[in-house]
Amino acid sequence: MRRRKLAVAAGFCLSFFLGSLFNVLFIPAVFEQQQQQQQQHSEGRSDLARQIRERYQEVLRYQEHQAPTARQRLVRPLERRLMDLAPQQRAAAAGSEQPPKAERSKGFSSSPQAKIELSLQQPQLLGCRDIHNVTHVHYLGSGYTKAVYKAVLNRSLAVALKSVDFGGHDIENCVKLYAALGDCYRLASYKIVKEMILLQRLQHDNILQLYGYCYQDSNDIPDTLTTITELGSPLEMIQLLQTSWEDRFRICLSLVRLLHYLAHSPLGSMTLLDFRPRQFVIVDGELKVTDLDDASIEEASCASNSDCYMEFPARNFTLPCSVEGRCQSMNEKRNLYNAYRFFFTYLLPHSAPSSLRPLLDMIVNATGELHWGIDETVAQLERVLHLYKSGLYLLNTTRTPKAEYREVLEAAILEENYRCWPSYHHKGCLLSVFDVSEAIEVCESHSQCQAFVLINQTTWTVRFGRTCPGKTFFLPPNSSEHD
Numbered sequence: 001m002r003r004r005k006l007a008v009a010a011g012f013c014l015s016f017f018l019g020s021l022f023n024v025l026f027i028p029a030v031f032e033q034q035q036q037q038q039q040q041h042s043e044g045r046s047d048l049a050r051q052i053r054e055r056y057q058e059v060l061r062y063q064e065h066q067a068p069t070a071r072q073r074l075v076r077p078l079e080r081r082l083m084d085l086a087p088q089q090r091a092a093a094a095g096s097e098q099p100p101k102a103e104r105s106k107g108f109s110s111s112p113q114a115k116i117e118l119s120l121q122q123p124q125l126l127g128c129r130d131i132h133n134v135t136h137v138h139y140l141g142s143g144y145t146k147a148v149y150k151a152v153l154n155r156s157l158a159v160a161l162k163s164v165d166f167g168g169h170d171i172e173n174c175v176k177l178y179a180a181l182g183d184c185y186r187l188a189s190y191k192i193v194k195e196m197i198l199l200q201r202l203q204h205d206n207i208l209q210l211y212g213y214c215y216q217d218s219n220d221i222p223d224t225l226t227t228i229t230e231l232g233s234p235l236e237m238i239q240l241l242q243t244s245w246e247d248r249f250r251i252c253l254s255l256v257r258l259l260h261y262l263a264h265s266p267l268g269s270m271t272l273l274d275f276r277p278r279q280f281v282i283v284d285g286e287l288k289v290t291d292l293d294d295a296s297i298e299e300a301s302c303a304s305n306s307d308c309y310m311e312f313p314a315r316n317f318t319l320p321c322s323v324e325g326r327c328q329s330m331n332e333k334r335n336l337y338n339a340y341r342f343f344f345t346y347l348l349p350h351s352a353p354s355s356l357r358p359l360l361d362m363i364v365n366a367t368g369e370l371h372w373g374i375d376e377t378v379a380q381l382e383r384v385l386h387l388y389k390s391g392l393y394l395l396n397t398t399r400t401p402k403a404e405y406r407e408v409l410e411a412a413i414l415e416e417n418y419r420c421w422p423s424y425h426h427k428g429c430l431l432s433v434f435d436v437s438e439a440i441e442v443c444e445s446h447s448q449c450q451a452f453v454l455i456n457q458t459t460w461t462v463r464f465g466r467t468c469p470g471k472t473f474f475l476p477p478n479s480s481e482h483d
Helices: 002-064 091-095 099-106 128-132 168-176 182-202 238-241 246-264 330-347 354-368 374-391 436-445
Strands: 135-142 146-153 157-164 210-218 223-228 280-283 286-289 309-311 316-318 406-409 452-456 472-475
Touching: 002 182, 002 354, 128 223, 146 238, 157 182, 182 210, 182 223, 238 246, 238 330, 246 286, 246 374, 309 330, 309 374, 316 354, 330 354, 330 374, 354 374, 436 452
Parallel strands: none
Antiparallel strands: 135 146, 146 157, 157 223, 210 223, 280 286, 309 316, 406 472, 452 472
16 A cells, blocks of 8 residues: 555656656747747738838829839839738838838828828719619629729719729738738739829820729728729730731730830830730720739839840840939830730731831831830831821732723622621621722632622721722623622
């Protein structure tokens, strides 16, 4: 019995000793791990606050037409800026930065505001009341930040509605890192605010129109933002390749006119960091840019030419560094080369009039090598337009018709139409021509063509219709016509 008591006492002593030993060895490690987790969480929230503040200050700069100061300009090559969510070691230092003097002098608060009201140069046409009467809502698509919907307001006006996509890349990654949906929304929403400011500041025929905006509560978040813009058709390159050269040329001309405006915009030379066909839409045949949240007026600083390095998938370029320490025309040249690789190479030369192809090839080659700036490029494309609209491009061609075509007024040829490509009508062969001579040339190049008619319908270049205002058939000799 005594031995049993001694054994129990010894067991208690051993347990107490082992427990004390484990506490000494492991509790500090657990405590340190908890402290590290709390510190990382605190640093993460501090970094998120820094990003919100920087994005907010960027919005204010664009709102006040301010170019970035020397301290704010990028010193690395520009690239598409997704939300930079990786925690930074310099978060604490950045947290102590004061807003630029120009911002303080204008009375702006350095604290980011969730709701930013704009002083629009033009009266706001649409707002929250109109969104409440929305009908026929259809989802169009989404990107890293925004979701876009087609809707009809007041039963009459078709518009595009843009808002932050809560299931998008930016929000999901931010919430995963910081577990703060409200702050993550605010960070993402500033990209929409920036785009809204740019749509309002930059007035051009090839920039989508801003109709209005609305702040309202959504997803348990106050003051969520929805913008109301002009509605366009998505740019489908495969479909565009099947259209006439005239329409494809119009797309390229629209793009060059846009890039010329951006190079000389009221805010300074502007580059589209996310330059892809999906950032553009077509409105009444004109190309318009719709996505400006990744546009930038920041200019790359440099100490030598090697700092002015532009890298693309197929080509790299080194631009000269100016005496002021800026890469010369980098924003302009980046836009121009992207226009070449996404648009010009596919749309300009293919099926163009033979007499215009040498000039078009020269334009494509010069932009692909960045031998020209945007001023020369737009001048050359305007020259192509003049030659095409005036018919001067036909003067250098030698055409001898195979037969004498005779004119027949107010006649009809029943069930004799055929399909051709490209055509303005999918069930027949409807093409644009400048005059009767070009129509004869087109007809003789098609084996199925037995006759043609000029109608009083015009294209955007106003090419046919002014020569023959009525329905007039032209038939080769020995052809029969029907009344």
